[in-house]
Amino acid sequence: MVDHLKDLHKEYSEVPIPEQLDLIVNRSLKQSLKERRKKRLKYKWFASVSVAAIVFLIAINTSITVASALSAIPGVDRLIKVLTIKEYIVAEDSYDANIKVPAVTNMENKDLELGLNQKYLSENKALYEKFQSEIEQLKKQGGGHLGLDTNYEVKTDNDRIFSIGRYVVETSGSSSEEVAFDTIDKVNQILITLPMLFKDEQYIERISQNIKEQMIAQMKADPDIVYWIPENGDEVSTDMFTSISKDQSFYINDDGKLVIVFNKYDIAPGSMGSVEFVIPTEVIAGDLVSQKYIQ
Secondary structure, three states, X not given: OHHHHHHHHHHHHHOOOOHHHHHHHHHHHXXXXXXXXXXXXXXXXXXXXXXXXXXXXXXXXXOHXXXXXXXXXXXXXXXXXXXXXXXXXXXEOOEEEEEEEEEEOOOOOHHHHHHHHHHHHHHHHHHHHHHHHHHXXXXXXXXXOEEEEEEEEEEEEOOOEEEEEEEEEEEEOEEEEEEEEEEEEOOOOEEEOOXXXXXXXXXXXXXXHHHHHHHHHHHHXXXXXXXXXXXXXXOOOOOOOOOXXXXXXXXXXXXXXXXXXXXXXXXXXXXXXXXXXXXXXXXXXXXXXXOOOOO
8 A cells, every 4th residue: 555655656746737836836735744744743643644644645635647546546436536636825915816626536437537637727727827917917007806716516426427516706896607517427437418418409499498487487486586588579688598508507416407507697697696497307308318317
């Protein structure tokens, strides 16, 4: 076990870290080691922790490659499905960012696992670089307020489906929120897309109509709920909801229901935040390729 962990540590040491994140990663590692030294002084029992265990803790929190390799260790596969490989924090006057980078682990399809993890790292790297650029622009203009928060949530994890949602909240006066989801068939180890669930593109109209009906019902039941949809012959404007897109954000919940998701401001005022609609299976049953995923 110790030899295997040493190999993992060597592998971790050779993994290139994106140039723009070198400073933050180095600071994070130094802070992590500093905190561990403090804990050793505070708790005598911590002195008995082996070097191999420390290497394990550092590696699991920093490297996608090592995270993937962990699935080869007996017992680890039962413990890890998704983890934060790194958290980047910016706290400077009125500029705040908390960027969490997730990594999925324990997938038999290592190509898919690596592809997802590279996407998550790339997305967050781009957000960090954009945030730093915006800070510099604000400073040149005399300053301002800017915030960025990214996080993730496992929406579904059962014998068949694994769905992970990623959230990006940007604040500058007002706030915006974007959401994205990846849904994985755990049995066949493939990424599920919305079009592949259906026989043809009839699902777009079918789901869109049901969402409009849900919107109208919700607004009638609660006057505080507002959606931008044309009513009573209103002229359709660009900000009104008329149809989902072919690849609309979605996930499959633990009950086997299709959930369609919209970003903040997409179809409703900002006070509504990002919104979700659970689509009744009977509405789309005739359009499904099979009921393997949607039930």
